Amino acid sequence: MHLYEAHLPVSNTEAAQRFYVEIVGLQxxxxxxxxxxxxxxxxxxxxxxxxxxxxxxxxxxxxxxxxIAFNVPLAELLAAGE
Structure with a gap:
């Protein structure tokens, strides 16, 4: 399983981009x-x-x-419900 995607509302996309790239380290x-x-x-x-x-x-x-969305293999998902 891994994080597939997440979406966040921001007040300023340029400032948010700088923060997440320069401080958090995202690409x-x-x-x-x-x-x-x-x-x-x-x-x-x-x-x-x-x-x-x-x-x-x-x-x-x-x-x-x-x-927020996670990518989970079907077998893992089905096993979690048992």
């Missing part, structure tokens, strides 16, 4: 200026991603729609 992946969103790799294997959504985006305005 820049993509910036979408049309949606005011930044995507960062979380982990050297590039299997996990953090999305940062500006205040004028749907996810930035409606923070309750943000989510």
């Amino acid at each position: 820049f992946a993509h910036r979408d200026l049309t949606r005011d969103a930044v995507f960062l790799w979380a982990g050297a294997d590039r299997r996990s991603m953090l999305g940062l959504w500006g205040p004028n985006t749907a996810l930035g305005r409606e923070f309750h729609k943000c989510h």
Whole structure:
């Protein structure tokens, strides 16, 4: 199992990008200026991603729609329910 993705609303995508890259150590992946969103790799294997959504985006305005997702092999998931 590993973290697949997480999304966070932020008040300033540029400042948040600097913090998560320079302080936390995540790696820049993509910036979408049309949606005011930044995507960062979380982990050297590039299997996990953090999305940062500006205040004028749907996810930035409606923070309750943000989510976190894990990638779990089906066998592991089924075994956990037993």
